[in-house]
Amino acid sequence: MTIARTPQARIRRLRRDALPADTETLARHLLGRFVVRTLDGERLVGRIVETEAYLPGDAASHAFRGRTPRNGSMFLRRGHAYVYLAYGSAWMLNVSSESADVGAAVLIRALEPVSGLATMARLRGDPPARDLARGPGRLAQALAIDRALDGLDLCAAGAIWLGESDGAPVEPGVSVRIGITRDADRPLRYYVPGNRNVSGPARLNRGMPGIA
DNA sequence: AGTGCGATTGACT
DNA sequence: GTCAATCGCACTA
Numbered sequence: 001m002t003i004a005r006t007p008q009a010r011i012r013r014l015r016r017d018a019l020p021a022d023t024e025t026l027a028r029h030l031l032g033r034f035v036v037r038t039l040d041g042e043r044l045v046g047r048i049v050e051t052e053a054y055l056p057g058d059a060a061s062h063a064f065r066g067r068t069p070r071n072g073s074m075f076l077r078r079g080h081a082y083v084y085l086a087y088g089s090a091w092m093l094n095v096s097s098e099s100a101d102v103g104a105a106v107l108i109r110a111l112e113p114v115s116g117l118a119t120m121a122r123l124r125g126d127p128p129a130r131d132l133a134r135g136p137g138r139l140a141q142a143l144a145i146d147r148a149l150d151g152l153d154l155c156a157a158g159a160i161w162l163g164e165s166d167g168a169p170v171e172p173g174v175s176v177r178i179g180i181t182r183d184a185d186r187p188l189r190y191y192v193p194g195n196r197n198v199s200g201p202a203r204l205n206r207g208m209p210g211i212a
Numbered sequence: 213a214g215t216g217c218g219a220t221t222g223a224c225t
Numbered sequence: 226g227t228c229a230a231t232c233g234c235a236c237t238a
Contacts, residue, residue, distance in 0.1 A: 052219070060219075070234060088231035090220045107219055137220050179219055 011036060011045065011163035016079045016155040023097040026078065027053035027106040028190050030095065032170040034163040035111060037143040042119055044143050045163075046111025046133050049195040052177045053097075053188040056104045060183040063103030073151045075103045081160065083140075083150040090137025091146050095154060095162070109178070109189075111139045112197045135199040175204040 011034050020026045030048050037044040054061035054074075062071040062084070073082035074096055082094035082105050094105035111133035113120055120132050120142035133139035140146070145160070154162045172190040178200050191198045193207025202208065 054219075062219080065235080068235070084219090085233060087218060087220050088233065092219060094219085109219085135220070177219070181218085 011165050013157065014079070014155055014162040014164055016077075019078050019155075021078070021098075023053045023055050023104045023106060024188065026095070026097045027051040027188070028172050030106060030108070030162070031172050031190055031192055032164075032167065034114065034165065035093070035108065035139075035143065035160065036163050037116075037145070037160045039116075039119065039144050039159075042116055044116035044119060045114040046139065046143070047114055048108055048110075049112050049192040050108075050110035050198050050200070051190050052107040052109055053190075054094075054105050054107065055188070056098060056102050058104070058183055058186075060177065060180045060186075061104065063105075067103065071103070074105045075101050076151065079153065079155040079162070081149050081152045081154055083145060083147055085147070086137065091140035092136045093140055093143075093145050093149075107136060108139065109136045110134050110191075110197050110199045111142070112192075112195060113142070130196055132197075134197045173205065173207045175200070175206075178204070 020029045030051050033048050035046050063074045067075050073080055076096045077100040078097050080096040082096055084092055086092050093108045097106050098104040113132045123144055124142050133142045149160055170192050173193040174187045175189045176185055177189045194209055198205055
């Protein structure tokens with residue numbers, strides 16, 4: 001397998017005090033950054049190519065009805081993992097995004113695999129290469145993400161953290177969020193135009209190759 | 213204690 | 226393109 005475009009070396013951890021202080025800006029900021037997962041001594045790395053913002057007071061957010069045992073990690077100060085199970089089978093990785101006790105997060109929806117592709121493929125059951133981490137449930141499976149990682153500090157060294165490397169900032173494509181029913185018309189989904197690992201229906205992915 | 217419903221995916225027409 | 230599996234969780238009583 002060959003992956004050329006993205007630099008693998010010299011990924012440094014994101015500093016919490018460098019994270020944008022509001023959820024929407026953080027969701028854009030995370031595009032082009034990296035999720036770094038250490039599993040059995042191996043480093044699995046993916047470049048973030050798709051995110052969604054779940055804002056304070058957002059009716060589509062799990063935090064909308066207040067703090068519960070499940071969504072507690074959304075109320076940690078920005079930069080912590082909120083991991084939950086959707087539809088009984090798919091784990092979702094989010095990054096808490098506001099001050100402590102506010103309740104908001106950015107959903108990581110897709111990664112471009114960078115390192116550890118063989119392990120990711122094994123964890124995923126050898127799917128087509130393009131689908132390794134295309135979609136929130138798939139990326140969690142590729143990186144062995146589950147409830148055990150809920151609440152971890154993604155700005156600290158450990159089993160999973162957020163990183164960045166050198167490179168031009170990404171100008172995101174924007175669309176409505178996928179798979180929600182309430183507040184479904186708000187443009188809070190962001191993606192890297194043209195990236196093959198972006199999920200979602202073609203009509204939402206303007207700027208992708210072959211799409212008007 | 214019972215019920216309804218997903219921030220999805222994979223299989224199938 | 227359509228569609229159902231699947232189960233934890235929040236909500237009602």
